[in-house]
Amino acid sequence: MYGGQFDIEGLSSDRVATAFEVKFLAQREVLFELNRASFSNPTSGSLGVYSPIDYLLFRLYEAARQLQNSHAKRIAVAIVSDYDVSYRIPLSESWVDWTNPKFLKRDSEIQVFLAAQYEKNPDLDAELKSFITGLSEIWILRYQGSFELRREHRIQLS
Numbered sequence: 001m002y003g004g005q006f007d008i009e010g011l012s013s014d015r016v017a018t019a020f021e022v023k024f025l026a027q028r029e030v031l032f033e034l035n036r037a038s039f040s041n042p043t044s045g046s047l048g049v050y051s052p053i054d055y056l057l058f059r060l061y062e063a064a065r066q067l068q069n070s071h072a073k074r075i076a077v078a079i080v081s082d083y084d085v086s087y088r089i090p091l092s093e094s095w096v097d098w099t100n101p102k103f104l105k106r107d108s109e110i111q112v113f114l115a116a117q118y119e120k121n122p123d124l125d126a127e128l129k130s131f132i133t134g135l136s137e138i139w140i141l142r143y144q145g146s147f148e149l150r151r152e153h154r155i156q157l158s
Contacts, residue, residue, distance in 0.1 A: 006067060007077075017072035018136075021063035025056060026143075027082040034109040048107025052086035053095055055110060057103060057128070058117065060138060064131035073136040083142040083152060091140060091153050098155050101132045133157055 008020040034051060056078055063076035080087050090096070095104065102125065105111055118124050132138075140153035 006070065009072070018075060019067055019070040019072045020075050020077055021066045022077040022079065023059040023063050024079045024143075025052075025059060025081070027086070034113050047086070047109060050090075050095075050104045050106040051110040052082075053090040054103045054105065054107075054114070056080070056087065056140075057096060057101060057132075058114070061124075061128045061131055064135050065127070068131060068134065074134070075137045075139060076132075076135050077139045077141060079141045079143050079149060081143045083140075087140065088152075098138070098157060099133065101128055103128070 006019040007022045010018050010020070012018070034047065034055065060076050060078060063078075064074070067074040067076065096102075103110070103114060105114060114124075121127065135157050137157060138153070138155040139151055140155075141149045142152050144150055
Protein backbone atom coordinates (compact mmCIF):
# COMPACT_ATOMS: atom_id res chain seq x y z
CA MET A 1 0.00 0.00 0.00
CA TYR A 2 2.15 2.79 -1.26
CA GLY A 3 1.26 6.37 -2.05
CA GLY A 4 -1.30 7.14 0.62
CA GLN A 5 -0.66 9.17 3.71
CA PHE A 6 -1.33 6.08 5.86
CA ASP A 7 -1.78 2.39 5.14
CA ILE A 8 -5.41 2.31 6.28
CA GLU A 9 -7.90 5.00 7.26
CA GLY A 10 -11.28 4.21 8.68
CA LEU A 11 -14.36 5.77 10.20
CA SER A 12 -16.28 3.84 12.85
CA SER A 13 -20.06 3.79 13.07
CA ASP A 14 -19.82 6.36 15.88
CA ARG A 15 -17.78 8.65 13.56
CA VAL A 16 -14.35 8.11 15.16
CA ALA A 17 -11.62 8.45 12.53
CA THR A 18 -8.66 6.09 12.83
CA ALA A 19 -5.40 5.94 10.88
CA PHE A 20 -3.35 2.72 10.82
CA GLU A 21 0.26 2.21 9.79
CA VAL A 22 1.16 -1.45 9.31
CA LYS A 23 4.64 -3.00 9.46
CA PHE A 24 5.32 -6.64 8.60
CA LEU A 25 8.25 -8.29 10.37
CA ALA A 26 8.94 -11.73 8.95
CA GLN A 27 11.92 -13.47 10.50
CA ARG A 28 13.77 -13.63 7.15
CA GLU A 29 13.36 -9.89 6.61
CA VAL A 30 14.56 -9.04 10.11
CA LEU A 31 17.63 -11.24 9.63
CA PHE A 32 18.29 -9.67 6.23
CA GLU A 33 17.97 -6.12 7.56
CA LEU A 34 20.26 -6.75 10.52
CA ASN A 35 22.80 -8.62 8.36
CA ARG A 36 22.76 -5.81 5.81
CA ALA A 37 23.72 -3.38 8.57
CA SER A 38 26.62 -5.58 9.61
CA PHE A 39 28.35 -7.16 6.61
CA SER A 40 31.52 -7.67 8.65
CA ASN A 41 29.75 -9.68 11.38
CA PRO A 42 26.60 -11.26 9.91
CA THR A 43 24.32 -13.34 12.08
CA SER A 44 24.30 -17.07 11.46
CA GLY A 45 20.61 -17.46 10.72
CA SER A 46 19.39 -16.69 14.21
CA LEU A 47 19.23 -13.57 16.31
CA GLY A 48 20.17 -12.73 19.85
CA VAL A 49 17.36 -12.79 22.39
CA TYR A 50 16.99 -9.00 22.55
CA SER A 51 17.43 -8.01 18.89
CA PRO A 52 13.87 -8.83 17.74
CA ILE A 53 12.23 -6.63 20.39
CA ASP A 54 14.60 -3.74 19.60
CA TYR A 55 13.91 -4.13 15.88
CA LEU A 56 10.17 -4.24 16.59
CA LEU A 57 10.51 -1.04 18.61
CA PHE A 58 12.36 0.62 15.74
CA ARG A 59 9.69 -0.39 13.21
CA LEU A 60 6.92 0.86 15.54
CA TYR A 61 8.83 4.15 15.79
CA GLU A 62 8.80 4.34 11.97
CA ALA A 63 5.05 3.71 11.96
CA ALA A 64 4.44 6.31 14.66
CA ARG A 65 6.52 8.85 12.75
CA GLN A 66 4.39 8.25 9.65
CA LEU A 67 1.22 8.78 11.69
CA GLN A 68 2.40 11.90 13.53
CA ASN A 69 0.43 14.40 11.42
CA SER A 70 -2.86 12.55 11.64
CA HIS A 71 -5.63 14.15 13.66
CA ALA A 72 -7.38 10.79 13.87
CA LYS A 73 -6.86 8.05 16.41
CA ARG A 74 -3.40 6.64 15.54
CA ILE A 75 -2.69 2.90 15.67
CA ALA A 76 0.65 1.32 14.76
CA VAL A 77 0.31 -2.33 13.78
CA ALA A 78 3.16 -4.85 13.68
CA ILE A 79 2.54 -8.19 12.02
CA VAL A 80 5.12 -10.78 13.11
CA SER A 81 5.64 -14.23 11.65
CA ASP A 82 7.74 -15.71 14.45
CA TYR A 83 5.73 -14.57 17.45
CA ASP A 84 6.37 -17.62 19.65
CA VAL A 85 10.13 -17.63 19.06
CA SER A 86 10.97 -13.92 19.18
CA TYR A 87 8.15 -11.87 20.69
CA ARG A 88 5.91 -13.85 23.07
CA ILE A 89 8.20 -13.64 26.12
CA PRO A 90 9.45 -10.04 25.69
CA LEU A 91 5.92 -8.72 25.14
CA SER A 92 4.24 -10.87 27.78
CA GLU A 93 6.91 -10.02 30.36
CA SER A 94 6.85 -6.28 29.52
CA TRP A 95 10.47 -5.88 28.46
CA VAL A 96 9.41 -2.53 27.01
CA ASP A 97 8.06 0.24 29.22
CA TRP A 98 5.60 1.72 26.73
CA THR A 99 5.36 4.98 28.72
CA ASN A 100 9.12 5.44 28.32
CA PRO A 101 10.24 3.20 25.43
CA LYS A 102 13.98 2.57 25.05
CA PHE A 103 16.13 0.20 23.04
CA LEU A 104 17.71 -2.60 25.06
CA LYS A 105 20.85 -2.65 22.85
CA ARG A 106 22.18 -5.95 24.24
CA ASP A 107 22.96 -7.97 21.08
CA SER A 108 25.77 -7.13 18.67
CA GLU A 109 23.66 -7.30 15.48
CA ILE A 110 21.16 -4.74 16.76
CA GLN A 111 23.93 -2.49 18.06
CA VAL A 112 25.39 -2.27 14.54
CA PHE A 113 21.94 -1.63 13.05
CA LEU A 114 21.10 1.06 15.62
CA ALA A 115 24.50 2.73 15.25
CA ALA A 116 23.64 3.34 11.59
CA GLN A 117 20.24 4.75 12.64
CA TYR A 118 21.84 7.08 15.22
CA GLU A 119 24.21 8.32 12.52
CA LYS A 120 21.20 9.34 10.43
CA ASN A 121 19.31 10.71 13.44
CA PRO A 122 21.21 11.61 16.63
CA ASP A 123 17.86 12.43 18.30
CA LEU A 124 16.51 8.90 17.78
CA ASP A 125 16.04 8.14 21.50
CA ALA A 126 14.01 11.32 22.15
CA GLU A 127 11.96 10.82 18.97
CA LEU A 128 11.37 7.16 19.81
CA LYS A 129 9.71 8.14 23.07
CA SER A 130 7.85 11.14 21.65
CA PHE A 131 6.39 9.39 18.61
CA ILE A 132 5.52 6.08 20.27
CA THR A 133 3.88 7.67 23.32
CA GLY A 134 1.94 9.91 20.91
CA LEU A 135 0.14 6.88 19.47
CA SER A 136 -3.33 5.89 20.60
CA GLU A 137 -2.54 2.17 20.46
CA ILE A 138 -0.10 -0.45 19.28
CA TRP A 139 -1.35 -3.77 17.96
CA ILE A 140 0.91 -6.80 17.67
CA LEU A 141 -0.57 -9.36 15.29
CA ARG A 142 0.66 -12.89 14.72
CA TYR A 143 0.78 -14.02 11.11
CA GLN A 144 -0.49 -17.59 11.10
CA GLY A 145 -0.23 -18.25 7.36
CA SER A 146 -2.86 -18.28 4.63
CA PHE A 147 -3.66 -14.62 5.32
CA GLU A 148 -4.78 -15.40 8.85
CA LEU A 149 -3.88 -12.91 11.57
CA ARG A 150 -4.44 -13.03 15.31
CA ARG A 151 -4.08 -10.00 17.57
CA GLU A 152 -1.83 -11.03 20.45
CA HIS A 153 -1.32 -7.63 22.12
CA ARG A 154 -3.26 -4.39 22.24
CA ILE A 155 -1.20 -1.73 23.97
CA GLN A 156 -3.17 1.39 24.84
CA LEU A 157 -1.09 4.53 25.08
CA SER A 158 -3.33 7.60 25.05
